[in-house]
Amino acid sequence: MNSNLPIGIFDSGVGGLTVYRALHERLPDERFVYLGDTARVPYGTKSLATVERYAIENARFLALALPAIRRAVNLEVIGVIEPGARTAVEVSSEKRIGVIATEATVQSGAYREAISDLVNEVTIIERACPLFVALAEEGWAETEVAREVASEYLSEMKDSSIDTLVLGCTHYPILRGVIQEVVGPNVRLIDSGEATARDCELLLQTKSRAHEPVLEIARERRLCDDLDHFYVTDAAERFSRVAERFLGSAPSRLEAVEVWGHDELRAY
Amino acid sequence: MNSNLPIGIFDSGVGGLTVYRALHERLPDERFVYLGDTARVPYGTKSLATVERYAIENARFLALALPAIRRAVNLEVIGVIEPGARTAVEVSSEKRIGVIATEATVQSGAYREAISDLVNEVTIIERACPLFVALAEEGWAETEVAREVASEYLSEMKDSSIDTLVLGCTHYPILRGVIQEVVGPNVRLIDSGEATARDCELLLQTKSRAHEPVLEIARERRLCDDLDHFYVTDAAERFSRVAERFLGSAPSRLEAVEVWGHDELRAY
Incomplete structure (x- = not known):
């Protein structure tokens, strides 16, 4: 693989930004x-x-969107479920x-299946x-309201004496503080x-791609800087606002695109 | 207009069921x-x-979907904003x-405009x-969490001594109890x-259509009975569950359909 190829991330909206953050921290070079499908968010229902x-x-x-990726036949895809399940086990x-997640994820049984595949x-x-x-x-991550909602949602988990809890929706790491408080230390x-970022790092290492920084000139990479591109299918301004809340800074390169009904793309 | 024509309602999802309930109460005959565009819910963002x-x-x-309506040239359309604004004034x-509403409604300024058009x-x-x-x-409409969230959202309203509050999102009537408690009696x-249902009734009266019951044989009309048709674009089972929560009973006629990309419809 060419070391100039970027890593693609897509999510229904802003939630995947927590994955982006984790990837960015682990793979700063x-x-x-990022594609946030904000026109069709949420997927959870x-x-x-x-x-x-x-x-x-x-x-x-x-x-x-990425001619370089299009030419690459070995496009690697990593979902968040398998790495999360494996780390939990x-x-x-x-x-x-x-496992806490959206309604769709819980109903799909995806985490249950992935965990059961790994341990009897x-x-x-x-x-x-x-x-x-x-x-x-x-x-509202740090509010009393968040604490009470978490207490309500997690009461059965506490009663069942779990020792590990998977944050199975990409929004939930934002509430990590109150969740930890409620379930106990x-x-x-x-x-x-984070689990996905670790897997991604491993994959790049096996492809001998790690430690080949994308930039020849050393430069401190900030979250959301102009080397990372963000696309949304709708409501870019709102995305930018929530991104700032989640990440501390808004994307400097953010573009609205259409992802359906086109053989050729308008953007990029 | 032919008195056998039904009244169409559409909404991004389940929220409009409160409008359906209000219409049903006021126009039991x-x-x-109902079309819930659940594949693209929520519209609010x-x-x-x-x-x-x-x-x-x-x-x-x-x-x-309704050949009878298709033949009717005078299709009447009533939105929820104008009736709500007028009743408030x-x-x-x-x-x-x-005015409390979704982000999109507040940002559109639709209620502000409609109210300002009516009073200087x-x-x-x-x-x-x-x-x-x-x-x-x-x-969770009747919970302590709902009360605290409402207190937080409505604190500025209380400080500003409003005398009237428009529930400008179709979900909010479900929380009417705690909202009234927070803003005071x-x-x-x-x-x-409710305002829309009243307007609808008035419109039908001017069209000489009211008091012509749809059924010749008297029959007590229940919410969600088999005379009312419900369509969703996705996740019918979830829609049904929330409908039962909102209305006390689930639709007996509920069908999943596609509303885009078709010249001819698959359903109906």
Whole structure:
């Protein structure tokens, strides 16, 4: 693979920015292309078939948008579920694992399946926490309201004595503080974004791609700087605002695009 | 107009069910066709241009879906904003009006404009309350969390001594109880759904259509009975569940359809 190729990330909206942050921290020399499908956000309440269709369109957009990627036949794809599940199984001593995610993710059974594939004897407790998304986007992560919502959502997890909790929705790391507080210091929180970033690093190492900085001239890479491109399908201004809340700074290169119904792309 | 024609309602998802409920209560002899665009919900975080496009597609679906309506040249369209604004101006004694709505509605300035068109001297205070939607859909309307969220969102309204508050998002009537509690008994709450139902009734009266029951045999009409048709663009099962929470019963006739990219419709 050519070391000048950026890493593509797509998500239904702003949630995947936590994954971007984790990737950026772990791979500061890489460039990223982010697609937030904000015209169709949230995916959390959509059916699996619809989300699959969106995912194909989004991946196709990223692939088409980048002529260099288009020419690369070995496009690597890493989802957040498998790395999160594997990390949870690795760190869980009692194999009592909680998973919190969107309604669609819980209903799909994706984490349950991924965890069960890795270990035979395991107790898995799942719970959808829809309000967490709005709390994160509103900037209410550190409020008493967030604490009470977390207490309500996580009461069954606490009663079931889980030792590991997967943050299975990309918004949830924003609420990490109150979640840890509610479940107590003995429960290990697994950030799927961080787990994914680690897998991505490993993959690049096996491809002998790591430690080849993208820039010849050394330069301190900031989150959202002009080397990283952000696309949204709608409401760019709102995306920018929430991005600033999630990441501390707004993307300097942010563009609205259409990802469906086009054989040729308008942007890029 | 033919008295056998149903009344079409469309919304981004489940929120418009409160409008359906209000219409049903006021016009128990009418039939309804509801379209929830759940594949593209929520509209509240989308841009105006996108929501306009969706609205056109949805209206077109409803018009095409009903051959009888298609033949009717005088298709009447009533939005929720104008009736809500007018009712607020009518009941407000001090002309100090609060409006709570989604981010998109507040940013569009639609209520501000509609109210200002009706009265010269008026103070309007607007606030987006995104968490209300999730609280309503989660069935948390009567909880302490809802009370605290409402206190936070409505503190400026209280300080500004409004005498009237427009519930400018179709989800918010579900939270009417805590909203009234927070703003106090002297603030009149305006349910745009109820105001719209009243306008609809008036329109039908001017068309000499009221008091012509749709059914020749008298029959008690229940919410969501098999005379009312519900369509969604995605996630029908979730829609059904939230509908039951909002209305007390799930639709007996609920169908998933596609509303875009088709000249001919698959359903109906």
